[in-house]
Amino acid sequence: MDEKTEKVLLGSGHLFIAEITEAGVIPEGLFEEANNVGCISGGAELSYTPTLYDVECDDGEIHNTYITKEEVILKSGILNWDLANLEKLSVGGAYNSANKTLKIGGKKSVKQYAVGFKHEEDDYSVEIAMLGRANKGFTVSFSKEKETITDAEFKANKDSSGTLVTIVEKDAE
Amino acid sequence: MIREIISYLREKTEYKYYFGEANIKNIPCVIYSFSDSLNNGTIRKSRLELNIAVKGLNENSIIKAEEIKNKINSLILTFGDRPLSARILSVEQNGGGLARNEGANTTHQFLYYDIIYKER
Numbered sequence: 347m348d349e350k351t352e353k354v355l356l357g358s359g360h361l362f363i364a365e366i367t368e369a370g371v372i373p374e375g376l377f378e379e380a381n382n383v384g385c386i387s388g389g390a391e392l393s394y395t396p397t398l399y400d401v402e403c404d405d406g407e408i409h410n411t412y413i414t415k416e417e418v419i420l421k422s423g424i425l426n427w428d429l430a431n432l433e434k435l436s437v438g439g440a441y442n443s444a445n446k447t448l449k450i451g452g453k454k455s456v457k458q459y460a461v462g463f464k465h466e467e468d469d470y471s472v473e474i475a476m477l478g479r480a481n482k483g484f485t486v487s488f489s490k491e492k493e494t495i496t497d498a499e500f501k502a503n504k505d506s507s508g509t510l511v512t513i514v515e516k517d518a519e
Numbered sequence: 520m521i522r523e524i525i526s527y528l529r530e531k532t533e534y535k536y537y538f539g540e541a542n543i544k545n546i547p548c549v550i551y552s553f554s555d556s557l558n559n560g561t562i563r564k565s566r567l568e569l570n571i572a573v574k575g576l577n578e579n580s581i582i583k584a585e586e587i588k589n590k591i592n593s594l595i596l597t598f599g600d601r602p603l604s605a606r607i608l609s610v611e612q613n614g615g616g617l618a619r620n621e622g623a624n625t626t627h628q629f630l631y632y633d634i635i636y637k638e639r
Contacts, residue, residue, distance in 0.1 A: 354561050357608050358600030385599035425599035
């Protein structure tokens with residue numbers, strides 16, 4: 347079996363969320379430590395769901411297939427408590443770091459972010475990058491038996507080249 | 520991989536670690552043993568058992584054992600998805616207890632850990 351098919355990924359990684367400085371472009375510094383949201387819990391999940399339309403004859407033969415819709419969702423859970431992260435997970439939130447206050451609601455526009463996930467193995471890493479927006483808001487639970495983990499779910503928007511998500515494998519430096 | 524954890528503890532603490540059993544002369548010390556609970560070729564799960572042995576049966580002995588326990592936990596327990604090392608993905612304490620050996624005049628703090636690591 348060649349080396350490529352021998353690779354097995356195991357373990358979680360780091361989640362990065364960055365402000366977009368140029369519309370439709372993932373910033374080069376997305377995977378810098380300043381954009382690391384902190385410790386995550388429960389891993390991360392990337393899903394790609396295409397919706398296809400088949401042009402069929404009456405005899406059932408498919409003449410052509412078109413992609414009518416594509417959806418990419420990145421889910422994770424953030425363990426570190428940080429209101430600045432909650433602002434990014436709320437579609438209409440505004441965080442004021444001076445008085446440590448997050449206000450949610452009342453905004454009409456939805457802010458986009460660059461979102462990245464990095465998984466590292468001994469000799470290589472996998473980086474997932476996309477432009478996206480918080481898809482489902484968040485739920486914060488305060489429990490006496492379980493630590494508070496904020497669910498993070500981002501839906502990808504196409505970048506300026508029409509790409510929804512980029513997955514890059516890098517050899518360790 | 521358990522040896523990696525014990526080596527790490529030896530490096531980061533001043534305590535003595537012995538596999539299986541220890542001579543009473545070496546107390547205070549940490550006696551360890553382990554067993555595998557799963558290995559599917561990719562993931563391996565092991566159970567690490569630590570027995571922190573300290574001299575005496577009084578409250579000070581319990582406090583000393585507790586102090587060693589806290590030090591060990593602060594070093595090896597993983598937080599969220601953050602791994603302990605490139606191969607040790609998760610270390611979680613799952614059980615433990617306190618026992619007194621009146622014959623040997625020792626107090627024992629038992630700790631059980633579930634450890635998940637990469638088999639390859």
